[in-house]
Every structure is written in C-alpha cells, then in structure tokens.
Amino acid sequence: MREPPPDWFENPEARFRTATFWFWHRIPTDEEIAAQLADMQAKGIGCVMIQARPALERSSYLSPTYLAAYRTACATAERLGIGVTIYDEYGWMSGHGGGRTVDGADHLRERHLFWTSGPAGAPLTVSAIQSPFLDFIGDIGREWLYDGARPVWGEWQVVAAVAHPPAIHDEADLRVLAEPIEVRPLGDDGCRIDYPASTDIPADWIVTVFVAARCLTSRLINYLLPESAERFAQVVYAPLLEAAGGAADGFFFDHPYAGFYTWAEHEGSLGNSLLSDGRHADPAEIAELLSLARDVGPRTVALRAGFLGAYAERMHEAFFGTLARWTRERGVGFSGHELLTHVGGWPLHSGLTGIDSRVMPGVDHFGIDAYRTETAVDAADFAPQLAAKLGDSVARANGRQRCTVEQYATGREAGRPTLAGQWDLTPQRFRLQAIRHLLLGARRILLHAVNVTDGFDRDERLLANPRWDFPPAYNFLPWWEDCGPIFDELARLSAFLEAGEPLRPVALLYPLETIRIEGPAGACGEHFGFWAEALAHSGIGYDILDEGQLELALEPDGRYAVLVLPAVVAFASETNAMRIRDFAKRGGRVLWSGALPETLRNPFQTSALPENGWPSAASPTAHAENPDVAAIRASVATLARPCPDIRFDDEGATWSAIAQLGSSWRIAILNDADHPRRLTLTGAHASHELTILNPSDPGSKCIEIIGERLDGVSLLMPAYGTACLTLARQKTAGEPRGGLASLEDSSSPPVQAVIELVDGWTLEIDGCPAIPIAVDRGWEAQGFPQFSGTGTYRRSIVIPRRQSDTAWHLELAGICVSADLWVDGVFAGRALNSPATFSLCCRPGDTLSIEIRVRNTAANRYHQDMSFAVPDPLPSGLTTPPKLVEIKGDATNLRMRS
Template identity: 40%
Template sequence: MEQIPTGQDIGRRDLFENPTAAFRPSAYWFWHSIPAEDVCHAQLADFKQKGIGTILIQARLAMSRDDYLSPAYLDAYRVAAGIAGKLGLKLGIYDDYNWISGHAGGRTVVDRDDLRERHLFWSSSGGARGEISGIHPPFTRTMGPDIVAWQYEGSIVEWCEWTVEAALLHPSVGIDSLDQVVDVTARTSIIESDGISCTHAFDGVPAEGQVLTVFVSARSRTSRLINYLLPEAAERFIEVGLDPLIEALGALVPDPVGFVFYDQPAAGFYKWSQISGDLGNSLLYAPTLPDAVSRGTGETFARALMALVRGVGPETLRLRAQFYAAYSALMNEAFSGTLRRWAEGRGIVLTGHEILPHVSSWSLNGGFTSIDPRVALAVDFFGIDAYRHETAVDSNNFVAQLAPKLGDSVARSNGRSRCVVETYASAERTPVRAAGQWELTLETMRAQAIRLHCLGSRQFLWHGVYQTDGRDDDPTPFSNPRFDFGPGINFEPWWSYHDLFAEETARISAFIEGATPRTPVAILYPLHTAFAEGPRHSHATHIGAWCKGLLAEGCDFMFVSEADLATATIENGRLRASGLVFDAVVLPSVTVLETTKTLHTLAVFKAAGGAVWSSGERLSTVCDGAAGRAVGPSIHLEGMPGKDDITALLQSLRSSGPDLACHSAGRPWQWVGYEDAGWWRVVLFNDGASHLISEISFGDGFACEVWSATTGDVGKATAFSHLTVALAPQEVQCIRLSKTTQKTTVRGHLEHQPLLAAPRAISLVDGWSFAPDPDAGFVPISVVAGWETQGFAGFSGTGIYRLALEIGDEAEWVLELPEVHTVVAALLDGRQIDRRGWRPYRFALGRLLPGVHSLELRVANTAANRYYINTPYLGDTADKSGLSAAPKLIQLAN
C-alpha cells in the first residue's frame, strides 16, 4: 500500500489539495471472465478518471475456477497491472478466488488432502456408544447452491479419518471440579464410520448418573477450505496461489503492485445433530493443538476440551479463556505469520481483514449471529493485527458501525493508525443478501464514507467495480454478476459523479491524518471475557451501548487491550497508551481478565485521579490467579449505560482543546484532533435532513482556518472568541484552529449557503418537458412526481428535463431543487453551471438579463429499476427517479 506521509509532510496543504492514493477511494475490480486488453485500458482509465486511487483485482464466482491463475489469467493480470501503473493507479493483490483466503481457488488442497480442514466434533450420551452425524455448514448453505459447489467438490460434504481425540466420563449434571472428570480416551474407539457419520464406543459402561462425552476429529474429504492451524497449508497456498502472481508481475512489484490483501480466512462453521454445550460450532484440529493447549492451560488437552462444552467448576472460565487464547495464537502464527514472512521476503505489505462478527453493528457480535467466532480468526483482533503491516476491516451497508473504530484501535496498539474499510452492500429489500443494493445513491455512500473517516478509516474500499453488469431476467445470485453483492458502482447511472465524492472524501481523510484524535475515554477490549463467555454474553451488547452512548454525546473513544494497559504510563492523572491520552477507562461487562498487571494499572490510574467505570457483570476471574475483586471501579452500573450515565462520566473528565457545543435538536458527526505544534483540527458533518448548529470556543480566543474539502482551498486565519457553524443537510466543514495569545470578542458565523430573499422565490411548476435520451422526443412531465410514475418505471439512466425560463428582472439568481433522485447537472443556455451528487441541490446561476433562457437539468437515478425488473428483488413499487418537487428560482438579496 502507499506509504503514508509522516512528520511535517502531513501538515502540508498540498496533500490536502491533492490527496495521494492512500486517502482516495479504492475498489475491488471484479473479474467475471478474463478481460481483453482493450477492456483493461477502458475500465482502468475510467476508474482513474472517477477518482479511484487503488484497484484490487478479484476473480469472482462467475469466472471458471479453471481460468483462475491459468496462463491466460496471469497474462491479463500482468497487462492490467502495467496499464494501472502507467495511469498512476496503485494495485494490490487480492489473494484468492471469490473470497475466504487460503484455498487458491481449490488449488491448495489438490493432491494435498492432508491440508483440507479437519474439525473436532463431540457428543454426550449415558451409554457406552454414541455417534456424530448430520454434519452440515449452515452458514454456507444459506448462501445457495453455487457457493456450496464452489467450496465442496461435487457439492457434497463428506468426512474421513475419524479419530477419537478425547473421551471423558463425568456427572450428568453439576460438575463441581475437574476431579470429577475422568479421562477414558484410551478406552474409546471408532467402531463404524462412513463419509457422513461415525459411531464411537467405550469398552465399559458408564455408572448411573454419569455421562460419556467423546471428542472426535475428522478431515473433510471434499472441502476446498484449508486447515488454518497448519503452517504447511499457508505455505502451499503461497506456492500455488500467490507466487504465480508475483512471478507473472515481475518488475511491477512493488510498484505499482505494493501489497497483498487477504479476506476472511476461515474454515467451515459446522453444526451436527449431537452438538451441545457452550461452544456453538466445531473447531479446527491439528496434531499441534493438544500441546499448545496444555502449555496454555496447564491442564491435559482432554480435560481442557471438557471445559469448552460443560462447566467444570471454578476453573471453567479460566480454562476456556486460556484454551481459546492458545488456539488463536496457534492459528495466527500458522497462517498470518507465514503470510507476513512471505510478504516481507517479497518486499510488499500484508493487509486484509478477518471475519468481523460485529459487521454492520455496534454490538461486538451483532453481525454474524449464526456463528461462534471463537473457532475462527475472529476474536483476538489485537493479536491478529500484529501480523499485518496495515490494518483493514470489513463493513456492511451504509450505517455507522464498530468496525472502523476497532480497526483504528488495533492499528494504534500495534504502532500504526487508522485503517482501510472495505464496504459491501447486502440486500435489504429481499432475503437474498447477494442481490445487493442497486438502489444505492451517491449521497448515501458519501455520508457513510465521511462517518467512517470520523470513526477511524483512512481509505474507503469499494466492493466493488464490475467488469460486466451481468444478464437480464436472471435472478440467480453470485453466478449472475449482477447479483454478486451489487451494486457494481461503475454501472450505476450516477457513476460519472463519483469523482465529486472521491475528491471530497479524500481531502477529509487527508485533513484528519494531520492530527492525533482526542479520545478521553478508553474502552477495554475484553478479550478473555469474549473467549470464556462466548459471543452471546453481555460484554458484546455493553460494548455497543458504550460506543453509541459516547458518540451521541460527542465524545470520542478508543479500545485498548490488556497489553496496552500493561505498558501504559500514568501522568498527572491521565493514562497514556497506544499513543493516546485517556481520562477514563470503561470495563464493559468484563468478567475475565488475563493478568494481574491489568488490575495493577487500573489501581494506579484510579489512585492518581483517573476514572474507572464498569457496567453489567462484575469481574470474577483473573487467569493468572488474582482475586477478581482486587480493584473496584470508580462507578459500577448494574445495567446498560444510559444517557444520564454517559453525561455523568463526561462531566467528570478534564477539558482539553476546543469546546464544541450543539445548539440544535440533533448533533453533527464530529472528529477532533490535535497537532504536535498546538493546532487543532475539527471535522463537522450533518448527515441528517435538518439544519444543525454548533458553536466552537477555545480559551479567550482562537485563530481559525476553514479548509474546503470540496475545492481544496484553505482560508486565511481569522481570530474569534466564538464561532457558530451552521450545517445544512449533508454539509461538512473542516476547521483548523489554535489558541491566540490575545483575548478577542469577535464572534464568527460560518455558513456556506447565501442569504436568500424568500419573497423572491418563484416555484417552477409548469412548462417542463422530458426525454430519457437527448435524441428521443420530449414529452410534457410533472416535476412534483418522479418519472417512474409517469410512464418510465423501468428507466434507469440520465433523464433530461427542459424548461423555457423567463426572467423579468436583472438580478443574481439561484436555482434550488428540493428533491432530486439522485444526481443532477444544471445547464443554462447550453452551458453547464455545475453538478451536484447530494443535497443541497443548489446552483448559482449568476446575473441573468431579462428574457427567456433555456434551462436544462440532467438527472441520473439508480440502476435499481432497470436491474431488478423481472426479478423477485424489485419490490412493490419502483424506486424514485428524477425530480419529485418543483424547482425554485430565488433572487439573491441586494
């Protein structure tokens, strides 16, 4: 990935005016077939023109697996990379076919059955015999037959090499201690098996009141997914999946091809008929796992396994936490460690993202609720990130969510900052998630990008731009590219406006880069609680409540790990960790900690005047043996934190930097950070539909610069005592300020909208004509209802509205369009005035002479009405298109 400027370079205004690729939107480029050279030229030039800075080529399900990594594929890849380099685009290697890194389109396991995923299953019975049967991957099957066919040879889920790994006799209810658990592994064996089930038997008879629990491993015979506990699987993946790309690219590595991006490495999430207990899925097994677990827990592998599914007395939470810690560490090193060493040997950067169970949610496990993330690379985010050179996360749909904040946190913990945020759309109008959101508007995506930047994103990664828009009248998900997690934004009618979005959001990101965020609150990431208690425990929802509550009150925060606290320093009652300064630490329903070092740091911080708050369940277990109640918080909330609780916490914090007060019903999104030289940076964004007003004050006075993200201009510094910032819907302001040495009484007002003379507003209701094409015949149309209601229900594209505009008085005029679906260019007398991709849709027409002028509005809608027609995804009504409220002509005040 592009090197991020540091030191004085960050503060340079030219970086803001002309952001580099590190800050510009990036995109997956979906290849549905091997493209010809002319296609590569045309599409890459188009991407460059629309403001994209980085491209990652991704082979999708519509492409034959036989074509993936074939000589023709590698030739096309090299050609595309060469073209990208000449255009000034950066390129990254998306490391696999479709997604789920490690399988290399199935090549990793060809002639290497030993590398296919092997899992542990278990069953409990009161007799000597038991079985494992009905194994199925529910998460995969819900995505449809094409996904099953991709992941499993012949679309069949079969198993082999059934092996008893542990067998234990124990009371049927109420295990009080491990002393009641008897290891009978040596007396238990597999007596029958086939591709879908096995029967195991114990050579004795359980006593009355006893139960036999048997853990059996089996290797998949048909899965193309790998065993992530085996470093040799990662090595083979590199040999057959990554090295061929690197060798084909030759001198194009490391520039423009500078990084490799992995995506959700994870084995199957299997359930079966006999599953029971605390763990919700099977877990991977490798011969190295028992020793790793024994070292990590100080217990035998068999008895540690027992603790995963049943309570075994006072040691239960400790054993679970330490088991999953050992399991995750083994997986991190085997897969991520192998990839990192390879990337460094090739001189490129390793990045990518794991499964994020919180995707689209604030709750730590509010996204993928059907899986138990402890079996995958999906809980120890700080540990996973330590193997990356750059942090990346996943986000779903266009709402604020946890991913970028947690991504920024783990990056700072590992000596970096901020992250790449991959954003994909899953359908909301239909159960078929892959049908995507072709109804997506540029305003929606812009608002999301700005929110993500305020939450910790450096770069917005699109999922994605498409090679083809697929086939009509075919609703099949995935195999029809049209419904492979649409939209392919370059096939949206508003695509030609994407450069407006790209330039503005890149400047906002570059503006934020120049400062360290003000984060008075640290939230402890409760790793060992998550390991021990599982994804349905209250720590997950308490994290969501704290995040939403703090942001609602305009308070930023960051997550810290126990390791961060262990190395933190405390100065003047403030805690310094991960390069940030905190006044308070929050423990969200933390029941298990790893080490007494955490307790010691919290005790010292509290004694120095710092605030330690907790909510929900109380601490009960510290894995290295300390008493759980050794340190009490400053405040403990039995329930979820509410608005009054958040307010009380914030009132106890010290004030630093500028004060931002909100004088309207809603609160804008804000980001506040400080430079080394004493200047502060503020981003304010109104993502709502009503005007918002904020007031900035800073000591006895401050110098203020306004940096325009739209134009790249930087205003002259002006001194104020207070600055009122009025934000129209969808308006953003970037402000840089510093305390002045002299007191001032000047009050400033920042507002982009001109003063309008309301009595001189003229509603332009009548006289409009319309055509879906400039060469088509124009017909009369109403501008108070969209074109989809007036005979153009299936039209997606740029519709043209025309009006003979009669001006009576010579004056300065402004055109205001109250409702546009979804982007518009205004032309007056054949000359384009400007383009707008989001609210406010306002155009300064200039000084107009009396007479008749030709007004033309070119409005582009979304692709939904075109692409969803004749499919189950259309819905009951067509999406709004064009104008749906009368334009207004407004005379400026003298």
C-alpha cells in the first residue's frame, strides 16, 4: 500500500506559496478588496504586495483615501491568512515615492556627472542629454518621473578640468587646470564651458572637463546621499508601515534607478553618466576620473576599477544601508531587487541593453545582498534564464538560501511593444518557467501581477491603460481557474527543495573586477552566460561565487571539484590567482574562456585548446580563447558527473536539483518536453530505498520505473512532468529496495479500438444557449473570433459492449489551451495541454454524459482592434475531434495522463 505523503509536502507553508503584486491602477472599493483577496486565497496565494501603478493619479498615492484602502486591504489579507510585504514605490524605480521624496527638498533630486573634451583653447559643450532607457515607457512614463513630463538641467558646477596630450603615456602627463572656468546653461539639456587660454598648454593638447548638473524637474533621487533614503523612509515607508497595522513582514524595493543619461559629447569606457554630489574633485582623484573617459597610462584599468568599486560601495551604503537600518530598527524585513541587466537570459549584459550597470545600484549583487534579509531577483519572459541561480548564489554567500523570483512578461517575445506584455501566455508555459526557477534556486514565484481592473477597450495607451501595463494580469486570464492546482504544485516542490545541502561540485566565478574594467562591451558577460546555461542545461549543480568567496571555496577538501573562469582578465586580489593555481595543483579542475589573465599564464603554463576539442576530465586545466555555445557545452560534457546523478538519456535539458539531507538525498526533476523521456538515476544501489512524490498530485504516480541496473534505475517521465525523489539508505543492507520491490511494466497497453467522436457536440459560450459545434477546428473559426473565456463542449457517448477485460479512455488531442473533463457531473481531471488522456470508469453499454470545459488565453479579446494584434485570432477550444480509446486492461480509477 502506498504511504500517504507527509503533511509538510501535501500542505506546504505559506513561505513556499506563490506571491503576487496587486496592481492598483485606481483605489479599489472595500467590496473589491474583499472579493479579490478572497479569490487570491482560494487560488493559494501566500503573499500579496500592493503596488500603485502610474495609471493611478499621482495625487491619490499615499492620500488619506489611498491609505484607508491600504489599511483595509492589509487587515483583510491578515484575516485570510495571506502574508503582506510592502512594495515601497509608486510604480518602480525605488526612492522617488511619486515625487514625494524630493517635494520641498530639491537638493535630493538626481545630480549627474558629465564630461566633454576638445582641443586646447576651444569652448566645450555638453548637449542633447537624454535617457534612452526611458523611451519605451512613453509619455506617461515621463509624466510619472518628471515635473512637466520632461527633464530640465541646471545648477551646473565644474568638478574637474584637466589638460593632457592626445595619447597619455603616464599620469605625469596630466595637468590640472586651476584657472577660473565658466559654465553656462545651453538650453534645458546642456551647457557651454569656457576657460581662459593658457600659454602653458601645448596647442595640440586636449582639455577634458567634468561638470555636474541637477535635473531640476526629476522626481528621481540622488542615491549617493543618505539623506535621500532617510527622507524616502520618512515620506513613503513610514505611512505604509503604519497603514499595514502589523500585517507586514517587510519592505520590497524595486529597481533603484540612476545614471541612464547619455549626451552628444559622451566618450570613454562608461556608457552612461554617473551620480554626483557636486563636490570639486581633489587633485588625487583627477586620474581616476579621467580613466573613465580615456586611457591614462599603465594604471588605467586599476584606477577605473578602484573608482567604480568605491563609487558603488558609497552609493549602496547610502541607499540600501540607510533603509536596511530603518527597517531593522522597526523589526521588519528588507528585500527587493536591484538593476539586473541579465534579466530574461543567461549573459550578464544582454537583458537590458543600452545601460551600463556599473554606475547603477547594481553589478555587485553579492554586496547589495548583504543589506537584505531575503533575496529577490527579476525574471523577464518565459525562456530559461539566470535569475534564480544568481539569486540563490548571492543569498548563500550571505548566509541564507534561495530567493523570490519576480516573473514578468514583455511583448518582445511576440514582436509587440514591451509594455503590451503577453495576454497570450498559456498556463503550461507559465508553469514550466516557474518550475525551472524553483529547481535553479527560487523559493517562491512573485506574479507580475493581479490587477484591480483590466482597463479599457480599444485604448492603446501603454501604461495609462491598465491592460497594457506588462500583462497578463493573471486574475483576468481565462485560465486563472487552473492556477490553484499549479500554485499547489509549485509550493510542494519548493517545500521539498528547502532542506538539505545542494550537490553542486562546480563553481562559476562572477567576474566583478573584469566587469568594472571592461563594462558591458567586454567578453565576460557573454562567456558567463555560455557557462551558466550549459551547466544548468546539463543538470550539473553549480554555484556562482564572487571573488571574496574563493579562499574558503578552494580550500583542500572543499565542495568544489571544478572552477570556471568566464573571460576573467583580472582579479581584485592577486592572491586569488595563486589560490586558483594551488587548487589546480591539488587536483581541482579549472576551465576558462577568453583572454587568460596575466597572473595565471605563467603559473598554469598551459597551451590553448587543442583542435580536437576540450580535453578529457583527466586534464586539470583547459582554455579556449573564443569559444561559442557548442564549445562550452562540449567542455561541460567532459566534466565528471556527480553521485548521485539524474539526467535524461537524450540531448535535451535536464532541469534538476539534488541535495543531501542527513543520510538521504532529495532529487527533483522536470521534463519540460512535449513527449515522455527516459532518464537514468545513478547512485541508487540495492541498499537504498527510493520514494517518489508527485508535487502535482500527491496521491498519484508521476513517473514510471522501467528498469534496474547495478548502479541505479531507469525511469520514464511523462511530458511536462515533475517528480520528487528521496533516496535513503535502508537500515539493513541487502534488503530489497522498497521503491523497486516490483518493477512496473513500461510497455504501452495494447489498443483494441479507437472511436473518433466527430459529431454531436454542442458548445455553450459566454452565457449564450448551447449551439452545435464542430470539433475539428476551434471556436474562433466558427463565429467567436474575439471570445476569451471558458467554452463548454457537451455530448453523450455510449460505451460499446466489448470484452470485460478492457478499459476505456477519452483522448483529447487538440486543446487550446486548458480543459477540465466532467463525466456524469463528476470532475474527472484537468489538462494544461494536449494530448491528454483521461481514464473512464464505466461498464459496457453505459451512457456517459461528457462535458469538456475549455479555457483559451485572453489574447483574442484584449488584442482585438490593436495595432499589434496578430492577423488571425489564436486557436481556441477543441481543435481535433476527441477519441474514445479501448485498451486491454482494467480501469479502476478516474485519472488523467498528459
């Protein structure tokens, strides 16, 4: 008899449950608050974060009416057992508070450092200052962030001025200009710089001037000033915490924003302006500043990295440090995420292009995480990506584990404007992405978002119309009804993954020093993505480490057998180069790509990658100058597999997680393919007992055991299936393995007959009377092109009188996009995709009333009449006739296989 699953698995704690942003595009009524929170509770939402969006009138944010509704919502959520975390902003770009932070405190508005160069004696200009990053949020975004909806620059100050030859050979070539320099505004977006001619400056020299200016109309803050964070806490954090009335567990910061400005005369290593406090630079700082704009001699990269490191530490301490202390003093947590330029992919700099994250509150993710009490990261769209792995890694580096992954959707994947999002998202696509996040290190998923309103028809204003504010709003999707079981599965999987020490024999170095030297244009970001993706795809566990962890990570008898260096050109500590050398000498394997750091060339004394590919696992080191994805995957294929190990037998991805808990192992795995796949579990010996739990349905099977070997077992996993396996050593060695006492027959039962159910179907849709419908094409092709919702198909079937030892199944080969089956008024199962097969409890001659409730996406409704709509409506409903399938065998349970 199958033992019941433990309660911690069947009924997971709230911390493992899906959280959600709750977008308030307007202030909801008390009735809406009660209804929507009750709906969230019914779906299994564990935590809610109320977020005022730009469509909400800015004057309404934090008004008495807003705070009264906020107070009601928090009290209601607490009564329903839903956790509350305070989202700290009006929209995002943490710190501006809808303009309240800088209202009456103009000195806190963002101030930036610009630089310009020209021939000695000629006037200089800074002109055409703009923020390309903000272009995608359009007019409402500018109204949201700037008084008068446009930036106006003023209060210009000279920070430094230096003369130098066109080619600087040494810092001694630099000549600081002490003469009075005049800076005058040049329109609203620049300035003119005049300085006296000097006979001491050769005619062929260049003058570079650094000037600071305040954006007089910006509602964004200067993150270099602790006072900015103090005032933000005073005017935003304090009233929200009071309104939460004890229900809140902490604050969540989102995407602090600074330095996205470019200008016509911009040059040098940095892609954007820097924040500035307006202070005049000391002479000792001149070379550091100039290293941002040009080469200043042999110490250029060291000066640049040192300046950016100190700049980041100052900015992070001023903002994150101030807020962390404020929250700690009040006994609440501090979480959220910084700028993540890798969002949506694996490379470090390809997610948010056109941004140099070195000047933002970001890049040093390990340093920022030290201020948090819980780690959170950002994830965009629904392809596998780095987010959860990096989040878990920085959390572990700071004494915690796992993270929250904020999952949002853009329109980029479908060729729509970013803010137009994905109303055509399917439940299976969302589910698979969420499971991948959990296996890579997430504790919970944060939905983006549940909405108070779904907005307005025939209105394409991005952000201004709630419908085009990074949709989908999950509660307005037809398949919102499928989310309860999906959220339950995610919570069970997360609870299973919480305990234990992960089996991760590979360390991937986060190349912070190289990023500070080279910026987004360097190779390290792309190479890092190659390695991170290849390791995750292979199912080999790995951690991302920063340089500060190497001393402990590479010590003898440490957990790591392999160290990967992705196009690393320098280390913050040269001692680490020697540690890496010693690690290799002790038998550790070092793989690197890109240019080899000078400090490692001689110690390793190794040649480049041989033409016939990466060396075998016996080789302690391997190096490739310009690898591609295939070369990196080939390298990963040479790595020794850990033990225990689980992986699919084909070349597809193995999304998995393995952790040791005492004397047992916990193994979780996902098949994200649309067909069953064989996999092998090695390290499962006869003295081990194998227990299998199904996170989607704890009372049913989720995997077939199809064979046993000396060193493990072979299994068959259904399409889109998940499984949680525990491998435990039995008390008495040699006893039969409990989970394998009798191997199950994996051969498919013989099909006796197939009856195609083509005719006789009716469809009830949108509350209208049932009509005859064809099931060889969707309802969008039969008069309902713009309907998004649930369509109910009905007909009766008579079970033929056959032999008594046969079972009957209903097979749905075309479902767009999810369906429930009801037989004689009894729920018989759910499918998130097709094909799906349902077992029928019946006897020969029975007449069964079949009801198939199909839900499509929201695209056909919300995309109607939009300029970015696809030409034809998306398939919806049943698109292939269902089949009644007779199979030799016995059916005793109603269950669904898909």
